[in-house]
Amino acid sequence: MPTNPTPALHADCANCFALCCVALPFAKSADFAVNKAAGTPCANLRQDFRCGIHTGLRDKGFQGCTVFDCFGAGQQVSQITFGGRDWRTHPGTARRMFDVFPVMRQLHELLHYLTEALALPAAAPLHEDLRAALAATTEATGADADTLAPFDVGALRQDVNSLLLKTSELVRATAPxxxxxxxxxxxxxxxxxxxxxxxxxxxxxxxxxxxxxxxxxxxxxxxxxxxxxxxxxxxxxxxxxxxxxxxxxxxxxxxxxxxxxxxxxxxxxx
Missing domain, CATH: 2.160.20.80 (E3 ubiquitin-protein ligase SopA)
Incomplete structure (x- = not known):
């Protein structure tokens, strides 16, 4: 499967198979009107992978949906990792796709932070290390599903977080x-x-x-x-x-x- 050299870091729901509405669980609370188990489609999900109450999510008790952002992981998994094969017409992909999505979401969140850090002039002394971390994280997003599902995001996050902490110290030092x-x-x-x-x-x-x-x-x-x-x-x-x-x-x-x-x-x- 060809990799995506520069994964998009903004959600593109039109190119995603509603993975956040299926793969992830949620519990009845101030954020969600009902309980939903991981791997189970939300009752509001339509056959075309669109939300049936999208314009009224907050009014109907689904505030949590309006807060969530996959940082572009949804379309990456749907179109790149699984090559456009959706979990409805290819049910054999469902379990693996739902396992991969949370991992990809974490990787894309790290890409978001690394990209921001590289745009900060005060972090110039760290740019070489930040670019290396960005390249390694980007490479991870292009792996196949069997590699991604068990991927140790925690270890990568620890390394990236160390760089982000140093970035933070450099930038915050410029404040009066x-x-x-x-x-x-x-x-x-x-x-x-x-x-x-x-x-x-x-x-x-x-x-x-x-x-x-x-x-x-x-x-x-x-x-x-x-x-x-x-x-x-x-x-x-x-x-x-x-x-x-x-x-x-x-x-x-x-x-x-x-x-x-x-x-x-x-x-x-x-």
Missing amino acids: GPKKNHRGADLMGARLAGADLRGANLRGAYLIAADLSGADLRTADLIGTDFRDANLCDADLRDALFLTQPQLNAARGSATTRIPPSLTRPSHWA
């Missing part, structure tokens, strides 16, 4: 003043309106329902930061490090929230 360290902190519901968080380390921090209205998050490291229901109205995230579309989609914002040009303002924001 002392840098706050809230890595992994429980800041659920925290009152941080107007806070100066430039250059802060917010990796893995829980900012669920936190008030960040008007906060300055430029050059803050946001890998893994949980922004579910956080108030980002009027906040400045223009140069935030490693911010993803799912994080924005999970938060609340406004027309005056400043976001990186590579991301899209969520449709549910005021």
Whole structure:
């Protein structure tokens, strides 16, 4: 199977066999109206691999679907790994395809972060290592299904994360003043309106329902930061490090929230 030398890092649902709607499980909660087991098609999935309630997901209790992003893994698995053979007309591919998709999604997430790191001038001393990691990760995405299914993403993630941490340190050092360290902190519901968080380390921090209205998050490291229901109205995230579309989609914002040009303002924001 030919590899894809530059995998797309944005979801292209038209070229995916609705893998996120089948391969992944979800539990009845504030994010999902029902339970669904891994490998079982969502009840809302149509025969053409489209969602029957796509325009009303939030209203019908499927907010979690509007937050998820595969970073382009869906079309990579559907069109490259499996050569356009879908799991309905080729049921023998289903189990392997569903096993490969979560692995590919992690690889594409790493590609997303590495690509961003390489675009940062402050990370120039690390560019050679970052390019090598990008090449290795890209090569992994082009492997066949039998290689991908048991692939040890954890080991690769550890190596990539070490580079991303060094990138973060170089970039955050350019921010003025002392840098706050809230890595992994429980800041659920925290009152941080107007806070100066430039250059802060917010990796893995829980900012669920936190008030960040008007906060300055430029050059803050946001890998893994949980922004579910956080108030980002009027906040400045223009140069935030490693911010993803799912994080924005999970938060609340406004027309005056400043976001990186590579991301899209969520449709549910005021």
